[in-house]
Amino acid sequence: MTKETLMDRTIRLMFSNRILILVLFTVLTAFTGYNALKLRVDAGFEKLLPFNHEYIKTLVHYQDDFGTGNQIVVALIQKEGTIFNPKFFEAMKLATDEVFFLPGIARSTVTSIFTPNVRYIEVVEDGFSGGNVVPAEFRATEEWMPIVRNNIIKSGRLGSLVANDFSGALIRAELIERDPTTRKPLDYQKVAADLETKIRNAFQTDAIDVRIIGFAKSTGDIANGARDVVMFFGITLLITAILLWLYTRSLILSLLPPAVSLVAVVGLLGSLDVLGYGLDPMSILVPFLVFAIGVSHGVQMISGWMGEVMYGGDTDDRGRPVVPAPAVPHGVDSMEAAQRTFRRLLVPGALAVITGSVSFATILLIAIGIVRETAITASIGMAIMLFTKMILLPVMLSYVRIPNLERYRQRHREAEIKRDKVWRFIARATETKPSLAILTLVALLTVWGIYKGHQMKIGDLHPGISELREDARYNVDSLAIAKKFSIGVDKLTVMVEAQPNACVDYAVMKEMDRFAWYVRNLPGVQSVDSLARAMKVIMAANNEGSARWFELSRNNYSMSSSLYHMGGGGKELMNADCTAMPVNIFTTDHKAETIDTIIAGIKDYKPTLPKERFNLRLAAGNVGIIAATNQTVAAAEWPMLFWVYAVTVVLTLLAFRSIVGTLCIIIPLVFVSLLGNAMMAILDIGLKVNTLPMMALGVGVGVDYAIYIYAAMSGFLKTGDSLEEAFYKAMRLTGKAVIFIGATLGAGVCTWIFASLKFQADMGILLTFLFVTNMLGAILILPALARWLLPARLRMGMPSPA
């Protein structure tokens, strides 16, 4: 038997070089640990974009003309009364300057009542005059207040740059992700920190509130919240260790699995830095998952090792371990126990880890930078874990001595006898009636899960940033700004593509205006801005401010004159030769439903002009990005699950060479996935860039439970035990560890409910659910399925020769 020889040689090699292995791991851990300390939090705007999506191609195509929408908005809000007091204007002027000089800001895009791109026009007897809203000669004195007030009204920026009730004013600016000269990526944590120190802290007073929103700010806040993860990591570690102590009653054994998993996590973080990656706030949960899966395997390993130390060495006449152990057990030494456990768990353990890491890799299918980073991070983590738990842990176990082995064994044995009826009871899941009951329940829950799962939404379900809690500073700021200003922060841009000089072509502009009005009528649209609207404003102004002239002119001289009068303001609404003119649609929120309705409406619009004269091209703006992301995520959901399962099926088939075994492992996983969808629908968690990977990871986490139990069970089945007997023994050998792990990880993760990040709290609930249901699936559904799938010959077992 070649396989045996290979295994033997591996074991010999491994255990004869224990010191070398320990030294190697120590050195590697020290090295990666050192690098892990340097690991930076690395957020990016561009890596959130689904780069293959047509909307994003539009966005990228026009980003030189119109930016990417990576905006920050700083609002100064007067707590009582209006902004018309010298103090406010002093603060506003300084804040505008401060924003202007922040690193990363595209200076030309800074817009506030103090910037020269904000002008007013005023109708006078012989035409109209205009100027800066805050003129150059402005001084922050009482005399100037009424003048500026009038200029603001005349500028038409009330609601967009100044609060509707004059209680605040804001500064908008775009960020440049890459420094144009050094090509260095923008450090968002620095921008976020700058916004806090140089803006919020500098201008927040008893009279003035500072509110800041924008990607840079939200990602900074998420990163800050993500720091909690470390604390929750610690809590989970502690819970695991305590529960392990209760389980093993041995200090060293309760510390080993968490310690070895920690080595894997340190290895992961260090490798990320060495490979030049940072850790994105959005994938901060991945190291934790690696840790969780590591603990799960570690517990299997020590559980097996304990069994060998206490009861090993006894085999029955078929060469199988005796379960339950004989009254006077043999027991083997630590070294022998470690080798035996390694031998027994190598195949299922490696299979579980490889399946897990390949299923993580399938999320590479989603063409979004951040998701790919998550996939890479998770796969690296799993690969590292394969080494720590399959090599480091057994080697370390070979050194462990249990003091007072006799007493320890005695206590353990008594407890086992007490627990024995539990295993017997669970093993009844393989009997006809209980298995039918279980499968009926599963069928009913599956139907419910499919039904409820269909209600799972794609994208954001709430206004604000759903990763943060509703009462988080960012969401509070976001709401306050939305309330005070009528031009919201949620913008969907549709590009009108046309022939050169289309902006003086009445037919094109009228079509644009008609489109804008059509869109304005779609549900979820708050307001629409376009070059056509801006031209109408000028047309009315050119005709003495008369609303009866708020219409496009069929005369192209009038049209070009209105473009001329727009000055710099027109640059946001057309490119240099008027071949691209964005229609900016401000939406009431960025919920997936709202966006879908608007986009469907836009697609229904039928222009009266041929495509080459008037082509509507979706999309840009933050809502355009969200729409593209939602569509990408939705499109990836099924292929991703397909590949996750395909890979799991193939690997399981290879390992067990049994269709029945594969079905017994996969069906509970599918069931849990379905229920997971239903849970997301119930908890109002949308399927998003950061929740979709969790679905794949959920499968990866669940698969090892089933594999461990099935591997043990099939061993007994092959040697002649009946299904019930084999399953009972498997429960005693690996099943109890599975139950322990499911409960322990569930307990650890459910503490996340108290995390400051809403995303983490949501994931805590979801992962708790996944850990526990996967565990239940492995100990209840798997045997019930086996009852009906195994051929009768195997199921009944063969009579003992004795």
Added chain:
Amino acid sequence: MQIPAIRSALASKVLLTDSARLSDRIVAVGAYGNIVYSKDGKTWTQANVPSQVLLTTVFFVDDREGWAAGHDTLILHTTDAGENWTIQYEDAIPGGDLPKPILDIYFADKLHGWAIGAFSLMLVTEDGGASWKTVGTGKLRKQLEAADKEPEPNFNAFQHLGDGFLIVGELGTLLHYDPKLSAVGDDQDSADDDAEEAADSGEDDAAAGDAEAGKAAANPGNSPWRIIESPYVGSFFGIRQLGSGDLLVYGLRGHIFRSSDLGNTWTPIATGGVTTNINDVIEMDDGEVIIVGSGGTLFRLKAGSATAERIPYSGFNGFVSAQKMGADSLLLFGDAGAQIFPL
């Protein structure tokens, strides 16, 4: 040529430029071909309109029949109290020259109507709008040129007065038009006018033009137009005759003038130096006049008073048209559509 207005729940919430009161409903017109009607000013129903251009004016000759007009020199007609409209006339660029939106429309009876608009546009019908003819303004142009005024001012609004009209418009334009004074018929006048236009285009010689103009000005008896000395150089947006017979004209930058002698002399009404436009006035039952304008401008003018008193309003949306709504409320139309305003 025209594309029908879309059904819109917002039709009464976006720009409305003019309104008309029928005995049991109010009809308002505005942007994107929106025409809406309502009994109570709260719930509005959108009419079927075959166009999406900005409508600027509406007039009803009785409770059923009315006309609305606007850009593209478009005239719409209804015979069911404003619920369904058909196109009666359109001329997107009259004479291939400049677009001339209609800015006011009036019917003396079911057959005789006039529409005026940009660049001294004037249309007339004698068959209820089945056919519209251009009223020639060649003579007027010469008179205006002679008086050193803008020769083709926009006609913004008119008030029927006796057999003719008082017309107000761009750059202080204040005119009396009386078709009966014309020595020649409308058709001929129109033909005459066309001939003049043709001649004008051939004439590059300024002196020749001056001579022509001088001749016309010297011979005003032949012209249906009379230039009234204007109290203001800025534009007027409207004119209204009150129950007392007094006339009010109003326009740019808070300017309002009253005339008690049918337009011969004008006295200013003080508006406290506002710089917003005055767009419409409405006379209440007690003779008090409510004045509405852009940027949330609202004034109250007591009968006979020379000073308008500001009505506080917190918004900045402009008003273009107003109607009475019961004894103590107004229905205001403008940038933000229709809104009830309690006095």
